[in-house]
Each structure stands twice: as structure tokens, then as C-alpha cells.
Amino acid sequence: QKEVEQDPGPLSVPEGAIVSLNCTYSNSAFQYFMWYRQYSRKGPELLMYTYSSGNKEDGRFTAQVDKSSKYISLFIRDSQPSDSATYLCAVALYNFNKFYFGSGTKLNVKP
Amino acid sequence: EAGVAQSPRYKIIEKRQSVAFWCNPISGHATLYWYQQILGQGPKLLIQFQNNGVVDDSQLPKDRFSAERLKGVDSTLKIQPAKLEDSAVYLCASRRITGQQWEQYFGPGTRLTVT
Numbered sequence: 120q121k122e123v124e125q126d127p128g129p130l131s132v133p134e135g136a137i138v139s140l141n142c143t144y145s146n147s148a149f150q151y152f153m154w155y156r157q158y159s160r161k162g163p164e165l166l167m168y169t170y171s172s173g174n175k176e177d178g179r180f181t182a183q184v185d186k187s188s189k190y191i192s193l194f195i196r197d198s199q200p201s202d203s204a205t206y207l208c209a210v211a212l213y214n215f216n217k218f219y220f221g222s223g224t225k226l227n228v229k230p
Numbered sequence: 231e232a233g234v235a236q237s238p239r240y241k242i243i244e245k246r247q248s249v250a251f252w253c254n255p256i257s258g259h260a261t262l263y264w265y266q267q268i269l270g271q272g273p274k275l276l277i278q279f280q281n282n283g284v285v286d287d288s289q290l291p292k293d294r295f296s297a298e299r300l301k302g303v304d305s306t307l308k309i310q311p312a313k314l315e316d317s318a319v320y321l322c323a324s325r326r327i328t329g330q331q332w333e334q335y336f337g338p339g340t341r342l343t344v345t
Contacts, residue, residue, distance in 0.1 A: 125272070161338060162323070162336030162339050165335070207272050215261075216278070216286050218263075223271075223272050
């Protein structure tokens with residue numbers, strides 16, 4: 120069983136749509152939950168992270184963690200063509216000594 | 231603030247040859263990571279350094295991979311001998327924790343092709 124599972128997509132949406140990206144994880148000991156954006160042939164870029172459960176908002180991006188169901192989500196409001204990329208979720212233990220990425224969801228926002 | 235630097239950007243070698251990658255993290259970042267990203271997959275952590283000490287190398291194939299972090303700054307990752315399945319992008323990242331906040335940055339990666 121993988122530590123974190125992510126639907127690979129691809130996900131194609133029209134510009135302005137609300138995008139929902141999701142991951143599930145297996146170990147309830149994970150405390151940090153991250154979302155990264157990776158453009159083609161670039162390194163990942165940390166978008167946001169949350170500690171424990173709850174929501175976090177940053178501009179058009181909202182991250183949610185539901186520890187009871189081991190489910191993490193990233194919502195993108197008013198999606199733009201520039202949001203087209205692969206989105207990676209990641210989980211880590213409290214001390215960051217174990218850090219696991221999902222396989223990524225490829226998002227295409229059509230103008 | 232300069233980003234994480236990696237070199238070379240691309241490398242093509244034959245199987246059983248050796249190869250080395252170099253990473254220069256952001257100044258002041260105590261934590262350095264090496265990841266392997268195979269096409270279509272998420273990055274897999276190979277090794278994590280805290281200053282010049284190893285924190286986690288549980289997923290590093292130690293029979294062929296080695297890594298060191300010189301004086302807690304630059305780092306090199308070596309593969310000897312390479313196998314076809316080592317074809318991947320090798321990503322270096324560094325992290326800084328300030329109080330309750332942390333930030334992490336990735337380098338552009340080294341794309342390795344083993345033929």
C-alpha cells in the first residue's frame with residue numbers, strides 16, 4: 120500500500136472553473152500535508168502546507184485536511200490557464216523525517 | 231535570494247558507468263533533500279541531511295548510491311554503477327524553518343538517461 124494515493128488525471132477544465140484535487144493517505148501519524156505545483160521540466164514549487172487538520176487559504180487556493188477520513192484536498196478558484204501544471208500532494212511526520220509524495224494530478228485549464 | 235542550484239542539468243551515460251550530481255542549496259537552509267522522480271511519478275525521497283548529518287536514507291539504494299554534504303552546505307549524489315532503472319530526474323531541495331513557519335525550495339533537477 121502506498122503512503123499517499125493521488126488520481127493522476129489528467130483533469131481538463133475551462134478557465135474560471137473551480138478545481139478540486141484530492142489525495143488519500145494511509146498513516147494517521149502524518150501531521151504535515153503539502154501541495155506542490157510542478158510545471159513541465161521544472162522542480163516542484165511548494166504552494167501551501169497545513170499542520171494537522173483544518174483549512175488554509177492563500178489567494179485562490181484553499182487546502183483542506185480531514186484526518187478522520189485521511190483525505191486532503193486542494194481547491195483552486197477562478198482557475199487560469201497559467202494554473203496548468205501537475206499538482207503533487209505530500210505528507211510528512213511531525214519531525215519531517217518521513218516525507219512522501221503522491222504521483223501527481225495533471226491539470227489543464229483551457230482558455 | 232538565489233535559488234537551489236544543480237548541475238549538470240542533463241546527463242547521458244551507459245549502464246554500469248558512474249555519475250555524480252551536485253547541489254548548492256539556498257544559503258542558510260539547514261535541511262537538504264535528494265529526490266528521485268521517475269517520469270509520471272511523484273518524487274521519492276532518497277536522502278535527507280540536517281546540516282552535514284544524515285536524517286533519513288531509508289530509501290537510498292546503498293549498494294550503488296551514495297551522498298555526502300560537505301561542511302553542511304553543498305552536496306553530491308553519486309551512482310556507481312548505474313542501471314537502466316536509474317533513468318530519472320534527480321531533484322535537490324533545501325528547507326529552512328523559522329519559528330512555526332518553514333519554506334522549501336527545489337532546484338531544476340538533473341535529468342539522467344541510462345542507456
